Amino acid sequence: SDSHFPVPLCPGQFDYSLHYPQLFPSSSNNGCVKKIQFADIGCGFGGLLVSLSTLFPETLMIGMEIRDKVTEYVKERISALRTTNPGQYQNISVVRTNSMKYIPNYFEKGQLTKMFFLFPDPHFKEKNHRRRVISPHLLDEYAYTLAVGGIIYTITDVEELGEWMESCLDEHPMFEAVSEEEVKADPVVNLLTSATEEGQKVARNGGKTFRAIYRRISPSSS
Numbered sequence: 661s662d663s664h665f666p667v668p669l670c671p672g673q674f675d676y677s678l679h680y681p682q683l684f685p686s687s688s689n690n691g692c693v694k695k696i697q698f699a700d701i702g703c704g705f706g707g708l709l710v711s712l713s714t715l716f717p718e719t720l721m722i723g724m725e726i727r728d729k730v731t732e733y734v735k736e737r738i739s740a741l742r743t744t745n746p747g748q749y750q751n752i753s754v755v756r757t758n759s760m761k762y763i764p765n766y767f768e769k770g771q772l773t774k775m776f777f778l779f780p781d782p783h784f785k786e787k788n789h790r791r792r793v794i795s796p797h798l799l800d801e802y803a804y805t806l807a808v809g810g811i812i813y814t815i816t817d818v819e820e821l822g823e824w825m826e827s828c829l830d831e832h833p834m835f836e837a838v839s840e841e842e843v844k845a846d847p848v849v850n851l852l853t854s855a856t857e858e859g860q861k862v863a864r865n866g867g868k869t870f871r872a873i874y875r876r877i878s879p880s881s882s
């Protein structure tokens with residue numbers, strides 16, 4: 661249960677020096693300008709973070725994962741990469757948490773520029789839809805956490821879930837669909853399937869995927 665992992669009381673209490681020791685050698689992030697900008701929600705084994713790390717070496721990123729063993733695996737994976745590639749992979753980390761409850765404890769209003777929800781658990785039964793990581797209520801929280809212009813990436817191999825995520829985003833006043841042109845030009849989009857463990861599995865099995873990529877807009881621009 662949640663009692664097994666510590667949660668910061670507010671974003672200012674999140675200790676950057678524990679997660680990015682080379683970039684924040686001593687104290688916590690109090691007074692530091694640089695903050696986490698990308699969050700991979702339900703990051704699984706961390707493949708996306710590892711790929712994004714070298715693509716955006718100046719950006720701080722975090723994976724959020726609820727399973728203890730999986731989180732430990734990602735920690736060790738990052739630690740090994742840091743050891744074998746000195747100076748690299750310093751900008752990625754992982755935290756064990758329940759993202760459905762604690763996002764506001766980690767990020768301030770408008771802090772994030774990208775959020776990823778890649779191959780989330782489908783929760784098929786109607787009574788379990790409230791457990792889905794994309795929902796009208798949780799989108800309010802994500803809109804709060806994302807900067808205006810920030811992008812939310814979702815992908816799944818479950819058609820019904822894909823339709824659900826797209827319709828939640830479509831109906832939300834703080835999000836608009838990113839145009840096909842922009843999607844094509846965005847170097848991150850291919851990584852949604854090629855860099856994630858789940859995406860690789862779907863590709864191996866020749867499965868279809870369903871993407872919904874949306875931008876956080878300001879209320880007045882809609």
Ligand code: SAM
Nearest residue numbers: 702703704725726758759760778779856857858
């Ligand atoms: N995104 C990864 C990928 O594409 O390879 C992993 C996808 S996996 C199917 C979904 C992940 O979300 C699992 O690792 C699961 O433990 C995690 N998860 C589910 N609910 C969560 C929650 N409330 N908070 C954080 N992680 C969660």
